[in-house]
Amino acid sequence: RVRNLFSTKESLFLALSKVQEALPSWHNGFVWALLNPLALDALKTVAYEMSAKLVPDWVFVPTAGGDLLYGIYKGFRELHHLGMIDKIPRMVAVQGKDASPLVQAIDRGLDDVEDTPKADTVAGALRVNFGAMHPLLAVKESGGFGVAVTDEDILAAQKDIARTEGIFAEISSSAALAAVRKAISEGRVSKDDNIAVILTGSGFKDYAPPFKSAEEIPLMGSVDELAQKIGEMI
Numbered sequence: 001r002v003r004n005l006f007s008t009k010e011s012l013f014l015a016l017s018k019v020q021e022a023l024p025s026w027h028n029g030f031v032w033a034l035l036n037p038l039a040l041d042a043l044k045t046v047a048y049e050m051s052a053k054l055v056p057d058w059v060f061v062p063t064a065g066g067d068l069l070y071g072i073y074k075g076f077r078e079l080h081h082l083g084m085i086d087k088i089p090r091m092v093a094v095q096g097k098d099a100s101p102l103v104q105a106i107d108r109g110l111d112d113v114e115d116t117p118k119a120d121t122v123a124g125a126l127r128v129n130f131g132a133m134h135p136l137l138a139v140k141e142s143g144g145f146g147v148a149v150t151d152e153d154i155l156a157a158q159k160d161i162a163r164t165e166g167i168f169a170e171i172s173s174s175a176a177l178a179a180v181r182k183a184i185s186e187g188r189v190s191k192d193d194n195i196a197v198i199l200t201g202s203g204f205k206d207y208a209p210p211f212k213s214a215e216e217i218p219l220m221g222s223v224d225e226l227a228q229k230i231g232e233m234i
Contacts, residue, residue, distance in 0.1 A: 040134075043071025046198070047079065055085050056196040058144070058189055060176040063093040063102055064128045066135025068200065073138035089196070091144040093135060094179040095128075096121025096151070102131040103146030106139055122151040124206040125172035145188060147179035154178050158203070170201035 046068075050056065055076070061069040069091055079085045095103045099119035105112065113131030121127050139146065158174035161167050176197045183189045218229050 040067060040071040040074060043068055044075030044078070046072045047075025050196060051076065051079055051085050054194060055087060056089050056194040058092055058193055059089045059196045059198065060092045060094055060147075060179050060183075061198045062123070062126055062172045062175045062200055063095055063135060064126050064172075065130075066093070066102060066132055066138075068198070069093055070134040070138045072198070073142055077141075088142055091138050091142045092179065092183070093139050093144070093146040094126075094176050095146070095148050096123050096126050096154070096175065097148045099123075099127050099129065100146070100148040101129055102135055102139075103148045105131060105136055106146035110136075112136070121154075123154055123172035123175050125170065125201070126175060145183075147182055147188075149175050149178040149182055153182065157181070161199070162203075167199065168203035169199045170203055170205045172206060173199040173201055 050059075059072060061072060063069050073088070073091050076085065076088045080088050093102050093106065095101075096119075099116075099121040101113050101116045104110075104116065105114060112133060113136055115131075116129045119127045119129040138144075154171060154175045157178035158169055158171055161169045161174055161177060176199070180189070180195055180197060184191055189195060218232060220226060220229055
């Protein structure tokens with residue numbers, strides 16, 4: 001049957017056009033779990049790697065469509081079912097303040113994620129106005145919650161990750177640390193809890209230079225000035 005379906009060029013083009021119709025209009029090449037559920041299984045390895053050392057109390061995940069969050073949850077859930085770990089961490093969905101359809105659905109106790117009128121956040125990979133059921137279920141079933149953070153908090157967290165850990169993290173990744181700080185300040189988690197923060201990418205993935213032209217780049221007169229110049233930039 002499969003051979004007959006794609007036996008002609010016309011039928012192949014028809015099949016591809018149907019796939020494109022089903023994909024989000026903003027990116028007709030975007031394939032996520034709703035179209036390929038098996039893609040989630042690769043993301044379960046994050047849970048495997050964490051559980052080999054420590055099963056945290058909370059996992060804060062920068063979230064757009066929600067595949068990563070659900071994939072991690074699925075990994076922990078299966079490990080728990082197999083008796084390899086004694087608990088499932090509570091999952092926390094992190095989004096930008098003005099691009100938070102999933103967080104809004106969690107806060108409102110909805111059974112589905114409603115589209116929002118706009119998506120505006122400095123975190124480019126999190127700039128979505130849509131969501132899906134699978135991350136919503138992961139948060140609910142694990143006893144987690146959602147956090148929406150401001151651009152200012154995200155950018156501050158990115159600098160702190162670089163300053164304290166020596167990691168140039170993607171802006172969207174940095175939102176997860178900003179969310180931990182907000183959750184602690186609001187009393188939703190404790191400083192004594194074991195909290196895992198997922199950093200999903202390099203800062204060069206979504207890099208916005210802080211200068212408009214090459215003339216604004218600070219230059220050193222000698223190597224001795226390196227520490228000073230780095231300090232000025234961060």
